[in-house]
Amino acid sequence: MYKILFKKLAILVFLLPLPGQAEVFERTLGNGLKVIVKEDHRAPVLVQQVWYRAGSMDESTGVTGIAHVLEHMMFKGTKSVPQGEFSKRIAAAGGRENAFTSYDYTAYFQQLHKDKLELAMKLESDRMHNLVLSEAEFKKEVQVVMEERRMRTDDEPHALLYEKLMAMAFQEHPYQHPIIGWMNDLQTLTVADARAWYQRWYAPNNAVLVVAGDVNASEVFALAQKYYGVIPSRVLPKRKQFSEPPQMGIKRFTVKAPAELPLLVMSYHAPTLRDPKKDTMPYALEVLAGVLDGNQSARLNKTLVREQQIASGAGAGYDSTARGPTLFTVEGTPSEGVSVAELEAALREQIALLIKDGVSPQELARVKAQVTANEVYKRDSVFYQAMQIGQMESIGLNYLDIPEMLEKLQAVTAQQVQDAAREILKDDNLIVAVLDPQALSGKPKRVNEGGSHAR
């Protein structure tokens, strides 16, 4: 119930079918709520999503995790819908519901039969401005969130490594703080923090409503006006524009945690899309990630796992869509008998090859073929189509840019990919993170000597 991982979906993020655009309608209500409707009549179902442009990056020091805790509290009742009733009513209507918080936004959704839109709107609009935040419920729910943190992060060595990686990579940008919050902050959060957060960000003019499925746009707009249109807009705080200064030299660190296998992660600072029409680098980086890890025959798996057998697993990830800067990441788990240093050398060799020789026309075509096909496959999921629109809108881009982004992706050249690799994949930009596995007993494991591994 918190963040959606886009890592492996990086390329999918671009795909809205060109003909599909005709079925997308938008309107902005008088109070500033943007309403976007994607009609899709394949099945008698719909999804409603409300996206707030407030995520963990909008938090302050000492109250990390409040965006996500508030997301949990949104299920705790309003003046007219008592605690537990929201979920009961959605369930009785046959619905599925949940919510997720990311660095950039917080979103809520319900999936229902097409006849149930009014119920969903009534409930969702109500908690946009009538939430009751009681101290007793808050104290209990923070305990639940701490359990969530233990389960997702504290007891998950890979997640722990990534949490520390973000903290190491971003010195000024608030991406340094985990979405779920630091444990110490969770222990000291108060209901007053939740109230302040809710009052600051939960307003129609800071939200986007996306409805997709077997609906009629004009009916959706009428219902939206009826339920959301009455909520007064608020003056939103001025947002600070954060940046991350150049790293100026390689960073390295190790996390020791109970595990059997090491994990090596190499992350390079990388830009995200700011101007979908003019930017070129983010598109080239998307293709680069596709060449390294976008399909079964992509380079890292083919070379390091299958042929050289240096890694038992390897991958790459980059997502061009975010409010802030991002990381281009390559990672791998060494095969038995291979040291982390040897794996790092092998990954570096792959990067050097990219910079020296670029990518082949076949590789480029293959990545673009995935993009074209995924464009069609995506339409099998109404939920995902709504996700894509909501995500774009809540990070400051426009869903109308999606077709052009797709065209720009198709237009990426081998030269651009090579240039992007040369510019981004350099040591001064790099953070190297290593999971150093520890025996469960707490005793150190035998040291991997490397070099003599059986193949």
Added chain:
Amino acid sequence: MHARLLVTTAASLMLGFAPVASATPKIQHWQAPSGAQVYFVENHDLPMLDVAINFPAGSGFDTAEKAGVAGLTHALLELGAEGMSEDDIARKLADIGAQMGGSFDADRSNISVRTLSSRAERDEALAVMVRVLQRPLFPEAILAREKMRLVAALKEAETKPESIAAKAFGKAVFGEHPYGLPSAGDIASVEKLQRTDLDNFYATHYGAQTAVVALIGDLSRAEAEAIAQNLTAQLPPGGASSEIAQVVLQSSASKLLIPHPATQSHILIGAPGVARTDKDYFPLYVGNYVLGGGGFVSRLMQEVREKRGMAYSVYSYFIPMQQPGAFQIGLQTRKDQADAALQVVNKTLRDFIEKGVSDKELNAAKQNIINGFPLRIDSNKKILDYLSVIGFYHLPLTYLDEFPSRVSNVTVADISAAFKRKVNPDVMATVIVGAPEEKVPAGKMKAEKVEGAEK
């Protein structure tokens, strides 16, 4: 057979259902000349095709001595076939944006392909699928590599509390029955597997007579017939029994405490539950919605999370298989409150079995399951999965049409009787990984036999 959901007027008034009428997909079924059973839904909404083929070749057909052979056979199908190296297979699919996937459990080996339905792409994707299914080579070098990777993954799993718990739970619930074997095998058994083991398993378990082909998408019936025949015409002889040995209930309760340095205890409780075709399936399914299957509104969620803040995730479910698969309750909680949480869970379960559900609860469960039915079949992917299950478990072709009325017909008494028959808390296994330290001497696991009434 374009049937509609029938919710009788009486039921609809009594239960307060909206008059949901939802078309179920028209399923065509035939036997291919090869002997394979074919299930097809023609749907031209999207220019794509999904094909899946299912064999009774899951890990339930492993023996303890050769545990892992079923899983490796499934995994190695696409890693080399006559005339195609593993890289050829990966590249040919990637070049046309096709995706090969699949699933694997104790009963079933499933291989699936998603492709664009345009002729060139479709033919190429299916040609690869045919070769993979009919002429796999299980090359020695690749088997050696995959065994190495699997052993590494199994070693890693032995450090993760959720994996340790799942493995111990399988053993405690199913004893020597193959459902109790880890589905990917054991380190010791996997290390001994030879190519001939895979060859033999393939030859005897991947025959056309027991194959079930599912297709949905942009195809005519004639094309579907040709494709299904082509996929299965040259399969190996098969001949192994598709029957899984009878599951035997444990005769007493057991409790296993396994130490782990994690901050949370991972708790699993359960016993063999229900077979897919058992007449108790629907009462158990509906009843379990109330107990622990209904998300936020279930009793376990209310007692453990909503009232006490003790866990992020707590659930119960039945895994309906050819033989009774597990009935399982699971949660993770801070170590120092593991005992208290376990008591809450056990009390909730006993109350549920002794007193059953109320009319109100049953009504709420039916509302959710019936009103939410359209969400179960709102994409090609979901329908494809139903086609496979219907075919594989010999469910009636009208399964989807009748699903709502089967749910609607369940009574409070049915649930009570079914749970009393199938779920006996006195013979359940409890596994706690990351048990509170003072209870388990360091480095040891502790098993307690708990006295209980025999069923």
